Amino acid sequence: MNTNNKKKLLTLIENLFSGKASVKEITKLFNFFQSHQSMTTWEEELGDRKTVEKRIFHNIQNEIRDKGSVRNTKSIFLKNNLLKYAAVILLGGLISYVYFKNEVPSPIQDIEVVKNNIETGTNKATLTLKDGSQILLEKGKVYKSPNVNSDGVEIVYADQQGKEMDSEIEFNYLTIPRGGQFVVKLSDGTTVWLNSESQLKYPTHFMAGQPRKVELMYGEAYFDVTPSSLHDGRAFQVHSKDQNIEVIGTQFNLKAYKDEATMYTTLVEGKVLVSHQDKSQVLLPEQQYAYNIIDKTSTIANVNVYNEVSWRNGVFSFENKSLKEIMTVLSRWYDMTVKFENKDIENEEFIGVLYKDRSIESILKNIQSVGTIESYEINDRNVILK
Structure with missing residues (x-):
């Protein structure tokens, strides 16, 4: 979370318990803490939790003590699930009520389900071999060939460094459907996480003396690339549409969906060189390069890396x-x-x-x-x- 958004959240917390927060601000604040209740990111997101709790608790005590003197307000006890749950989350169960001055959101309405055929996504992919044959990879299914193994969660290519000089490159395609995800470990040790509706083209082994090249045909992929120092200095390159990324051992996320005009390259750690046409740009960690493939414009911004890559976790x-x-x-x-x-x-x-x-x-x-x-x-x- 960047500094600006951190300040906004802390301000919302103060406003909530001083009675100044609007309904929209309350719901936004509640959602943040509800979604983080079982995570260990409190300190990472807002700083020391105990310090925040003490400040909030102090405000609540003052609000309750002075509730009789509040002017022109409508004090509402926290029977509403939204605010009751927010208080429990914020103070780890120590606070079960608080007074504030705004109307609360309406209760949750019943969901209308005529027929629900929507399933939660899972590990699945289609592997396309050199001869065009296709193999379905999915959770619980094992696939083996002389140099490839899959346990239904990932597919792993054997290290063929010793055979690179004499063997012709063969390309495989790994296609992830909607509702799927999968991991591929390439023959150089690079690991690629593929998100839903994505396709990666890659060689079954890399040729000696040449850059290690793969192509993200479409979709989203997270790359954990093995250093060039382990491969005679050969760089790792990722091509997607008309953009090329050159890597020197790093972790980054590339999003290039078919139905989106903008591609996003987000650097987690290391160093990458992003280029298209006659323009090149070096990215630093926590920077995101946005490139519009239609008008060929680009921008760079600092981003919360966790938000960009959490999908793989x-x-x-x-x-x-x-x-x-x-x-x-x-x-x-x-x-x-x-x-x-x-x-x-x-x-x-x-x-x-x-x-x-x-x-x-x-x-x-x-x-x-x-x-x-x-x-x-x-x-x-x-x-x-x-």
């Missing part, structure tokens, strides 16, 4: 993302379509973490609980937000 972490952007991400993981019946909520922001192993109903209830959406309907593989 079983969570979606959103910070100041619109509901429309979030639903695009979720639609890929749950292989569903989303329709906004209420267009006014498309730009509503959501801060928090959604766990990828939860059902779509659980995810939507989480979003609904903080007032981002009023109600929704699930019919077959379609979600309608109202």
Whole structure:
């Protein structure tokens, strides 16, 4: 979390317990802490937790002690689940009530489910070999060939460094469908995590004396690249559309979906050189390079790396993302379509973490609980937000 957003959260906390927070601010704050309740990122996100708790608790004591003298206010006891839960989260169960001056959001409405065929995403991919034959890789299924092994979660290529001089390069494709994810460990030891609706083209082994090249045809991938020093100084290169990334042993995330005009390269650690046409740019850790493939423009920004790469660790972490952007991400993981019946909520922001192993109903209830959406309907593989 950047410094500016950290200050905003701390300000919201103070406003909540001084009675100054609006309903929208309260719901945004609640969602952040609800999504982080089982995580160990308190200190990372906001600093020392005990210091924050003491300050909040002090404000609550003052508010309760002075509640009789509050002017022109409507004190509401925390029977509402939203505020009651927020207090419990903020103070680890020590606080069960607080008074504040604003109206609370409406209770969660019942979900309308006509027929729910939406399944949580899982490990699955299709491996396409040199001869065009395809092999389905999925959780619980083992695949073996002379130099390749898969346990249904990842596919691993044997180290063939000694054979590089005499063997012709063969390319494989690993295609991840909507509702899937998979990991591939290349013959040089580089590990690539592939997100839903992605495809990677790569050689079964790398030729000696030549750069190690792979191509992200589309989708999103996280690369943990083995250093060039282990491969006679040969750089690792990732090509995607008309952009090329040259790596010297690093970790980075590349997002280049077919239905999105902008590609995002986010550097976690190390160093990469991003280039397209006659323009090149070196990225530093925690920088994100955004390149629009239509008008060929680009920008660089500092980002919260955790939010960009958390998908490979079983969570979606959103910070100041619109509901429309979030639903695009979720639609890929749950292989569903989303329709906004209420267009006014498309730009509503959501801060928090959604766990990828939860059902779509659980995810939507989480979003609904903080007032981002009023109600929704699930019919077959379609979600309608109202």
